[in-house]
Amino acid sequence: MQTLSIGELAERSGVASQAIRFYEKEKLMPVPQRTDANYRRYPLDAVARLQFIVHAKQWGFTLDEIRELLILQDANGDRAQAKRIAAEKLYKIREQIKHLSRIEAVLSRTLAECTGEGPMQEGCPIVEAIAEKAE
Amino acid sequence: MQTLSIGELAERSGVASQAIRFYEKEKLMPVPQRTDANYRRYPLDAVARLQFIVHAKQWGFTLDEIRELLILQDANGDRAQAKRIAAEKLYKIREQIKHLSRIEAVLSRTLAECTGEGPMQEGCPIVEAIAEKAE
């Protein structure tokens, strides 16, 4: 069965060799076999595992969360657990959206009020909006 | 005119003394006067300046952006500049909201599909959704 060096894996997955070693240390990638010269040798499905990590990151999962998911997969664990992790993530994402939306509302309202003319002193609406109140 | 020690300022503003010194080094707070014993002495309006910083942070402005706004205020600069900074921020916030909303959509759809029953192997929808494609 064909195996890959860390450099070949890096090229196929788009993840830098050093990042792959980092993921190994962080227990996201399994400890691979070694050649006589102590070179890492990866099975082909290591590519898919790395791409899973990359995609999960793009979804906003942290490495800690991704590790949880990978451990579940490796242990062929319970789907309910995976669902819980994803549900927690969804909750956090919705909270972030709420927070940003509040900011968006105030900021766009303020920008609409501001003609962009005149000096800063004596009531620039942007500065006043920030100074006055949080949230 | 009454002045404040750094500790008093910290208490009134809710910002730790060390953070105030940090802001001074980062040129967000002006260099204050000193007593004979080399203690910092702040005018009362330093409280408002710190609160401006705190609120701007809550709005999601970075210290770099806040520094820009403060420099404009200090120089009694052009309002159009402040408007530009705020408009850039608004754009960034909207981009973040878009990104998070895409994630939210896929994740909530995926969660709805997942019964939470069965093992991970052979098609857990959550894992598959992440594995399949980035966005």
Add this chain to the structure above:
DNA sequence: AATAACCTTTAAGTCAACTTTAAGGCCAAG
């Protein structure tokens, strides 16, 4: 045989926005 292009390890650097630590000076209360 030499050289380039890999691979190995450990350690340190990056970014933001601070916090913590260390080592010491100043001042009010008991």
Add this chain to the structure above:
DNA sequence: CTTGGCCTTAAAGTTGACTTAAAGGTTATT
């Protein structure tokens, strides 16, 4: 007059997710 609580500085530590560097071994090509 000493103890505790402020204040001073510079330097190092924190978090997350790596990247860069240093120093050296291996393999492939010329």
